[in-house]
Amino acid sequence: MSSVIEINAVERTFRDFWLRPTVKAVKGVSFKVEKGEVFGLLGPNGSGKSTTIKMLLGLLSPSKGGVKLFGFDPRALAARRKVGYLPELSYLHPFLTARETLLYYAGLCDLPRAEAKKRAQELLKMVGLEKEASRPVSGFSKGMARRVALAASLIGRPELLILDEPTSGLDPVSTKEVKTLIKALQKKGMTILMTSHLLADAEDVCDRVVILNHGEVAAEGEISQLGSSLEEFFLSKVGNADDFVLADFLA
């Protein structure tokens, strides 16, 4: 059986208007994510995490190499049907209410109307926004908007959940709840790929991690087999990176 995510020697070069190469954001990255895993994609700013995620979602095409989701091209409808995505910022439509936001994405995932309503209600309850369901999201705090976006990523019952900085903007209590939720979703058989700059978060929930640095895989391994704390391991791999914001990692 094929892996849920298969990235093979992927490169991505950005070009200017005249098609001259400007930045090589990803250089020959390869890794696989198996069903039921919580996989961490870690690295300092500018390491190629976001570009890799965009290629996984079909939002960018690789310049070289191949990306497969469930054995399909990420742009194929069959692949997109199985994926839920939480971006780094929430990007919600400000004129919709929380419930309407969930129903909109449920409709895009082809959920029947009655099931969509039921699912939206469940998810609103799960993220603690049941009472705020009819309020336009433009009036929500960053944390509340984040919770709506998280619920929206789960509305289509995805088999693979891609979380870009899932705890960004959340208070400590909500952060803990999200981590508990990730583990609960894993128990239900969901595969999760997450990025985080908070190594403690990754250490708490990830089974395996890949550390990217300057667009290349600096290290890959299971958390349990690192032999040291993730923080120490990380610093040993990318500690000299000038653009690495140490304060963020140690926060």
Next chain:
Amino acid sequence: MPMTSFWQIFSLEFKGLWRTKTLAILLIAALVWMLTADKVVSGDGTIEGAKEMYLKFSLGGVFAITLIASVFAATASIAKERAEKRLQLTMVRPVRYSIIAIAKTAAITFAGFMVLAFATAIAVLRVDTSDICYHVVSPILESPRAEAERMYRSYMEDPNTPEYIKRAKKSLVVRILTQRALDHFETIDSGETGKWKFSIPSSYGAKDIAAQIRFTNLYDMRSSVFGVFTLGDRSGSVSNITQSILSVKLSGSDESFSGEHELKFENRGSAAVMLRNRKDVHLLIPADARFYNLIRSLIQLTSILSFVVALSMFLGASLSRPVATFVAILMLLITEMSPSVIEQYPDELETKLVDRVGLYMTRLAEKVTRPLSSLNPLEALSRGECVEFSDTLEASAVNFILVPSIFALLSALALAAKKEP
């Protein structure tokens, strides 16, 4: 199922227009203009003239506002969502990119339709729309191009034709002659008879029939016309000294008829009558009430809107928002202005290279956009001419289905190629 995605995106776009007050502002603007247009523009003093001016300028004004607002909304729709990264959350769902473009096009077109329908409803309440509109039948003539080609051949064979004309490029001479053929005058001297052949479609079920002469010269009027029109066993007299448009009822038979017939005009006045065969002589056959024509006009205007929105959506998918809006507005201006530029600047002015290049580009733009600009039914409708069902059907098929589908596919390609800012 694509329909579910379609309705979701359609509904999102429409809610956006409603909740950001864009649609409400347009509806209020339409209401204000429809209630005040007759105070701003005035007709020739007659009730019919006032009605003509009101319908032309009130609905025309609302259409112009709606068109421009729709261009802004359509170019912003995809481009703004992409710039604000909201679009990626739709694009990672199992939705075809063409569905995104077509649903957004449909939503903005529907919002525009609401504004136009609101304005049409006000027009129906404000003017009498029970009067009858007329099918307008033009004489059977060779095409202006064919006439120009014939004239060109005779010029070339004529030994008196100046050498510089014989040496000139054929396409240039034929174009000038084509322009002249459109305005080709026929002079009917006193005591003489002018004749024109008409083909009357059987679908018109013609019983009542009228001959119409238009004097579309600089001052829109003629000093005197006296004579008799004859069409088969029907005839009607004309005696006029002031009006620029004469409609003469032809009476004599109650039988309905169709097919080819010859209209004759015997000039019994003392002065010659000059008429442009292609523009000034028509037969009028009663159609249905103006109300139904207003409805068909509404559909036709909405179809133009659909075309423009689909094009703007494609521009928004391909370019950034400000560039897309600029290009779309520029294209609208060219569509609107190119026919009058071509009419006002004759070829004689094409002596400078810059004039020649400018006119060449304007002609090209006019040629490309003619199918769209010629669709606007308001001018004919305000004159009491019928908005033909076949024209409405054709405009609907092309502009509601064909054009948006093509632009949706192009938008999908643009979205796939330009996914991230």
